[in-house]
Amino acid sequence: MTVRVILLDDEELVRRGIRMILDAEPGIEVVAEGDDGSVALDLVTEHRPDVVLTDIQMPRTDGLEVARRLAALPDPPAVAVLTTFDVDEYVHAALQHGAAGFLLKDTSPRELAEAVRVLARGEAMLSPRITTKLLAVFATGAAAAPRARSRMAELTDREREVAVAVAGGRSNSEIAKDLFVSQSTVKVHLSRIMTKLDAANRTQVALITHDAGLA
Known part of the structure; x- marks a missing residue:
């Protein structure tokens, strides 16, 4: 296509x-x-x-x-x-x-x-270099941390693993390889993560994960 x-x-x-x-x-x-x-x-x-x-x-x-x-x-x-x-x-x-x-x-x-x-x-919207720099510069600080941790607590252990990988700039294929699952499984996890975190895209997932202190 x-x-x-x-x-x-x-x-x-x-x-x-x-x-x-x-x-x-x-x-x-x-x-x-x-x-x-x-x-x-x-x-x-x-x-x-x-x-x-x-x-x-x-x-x-x-x-x-x-x-x-x-x-x-x-x-x-x-x-x-x-x-x-x-x-x-x-x-x-x-x-x-x-x-x-x-x-x-x-x-x-x-x-x-x-x-x-x-x-x-x-899939991955930001390169690892850009993701890391962006999160380091624009961390929203201690005030956002409790809410971010509360939202992350809604995730399962595997969903949390996927969220952390996304915050690290990993693509779907890389996450699938790291976790020994299929890319379709990763996409299912991401969909559930975005719903639970009320995130519009994977970049917002990365920001919330970072605010929670997990990346």
Whole structure:
């Protein structure tokens, strides 16, 4: 199946560069692009993409609002925000509002294409390097710990193992190998974990796990 992608960035050169990279990849097609987040809903409704790549800072509607609006859709695409920084204050907010992860604009072409495929599969949204850095910088502190621990207490031992692995940036296939189970079993565990933790995606699972002191 072809992965359908929408690009949102107010810099035409950035959009053009990303489009050239992705359109050159087999199985990936950029179906639309826009220069502001204000067009996100219309483009998604018209083109039904699997993945939306959005700049975090745009003139009228930024990537944070894009993530929030698209997460509210009945069948939302995976959203990743683009940034020139390893970590900035907007990225954490975007993840909390339903974004699947974020990518650096200087990501190599090979890594960018693989990230799009990973996002389309709904698997690991952040690399271990980015996950670790993000959690270290944006830990919400002691005030959030009791609630996070209470939510984690609802998980079974195996679900807790999976949550910790997700917080470590492990993909479904890696978790399956580590725990000697099938990938379909991992997906079932993840679905139950997100329901119990009231998490919109695996990145929020990672944040809650970290707040609970388990990662």
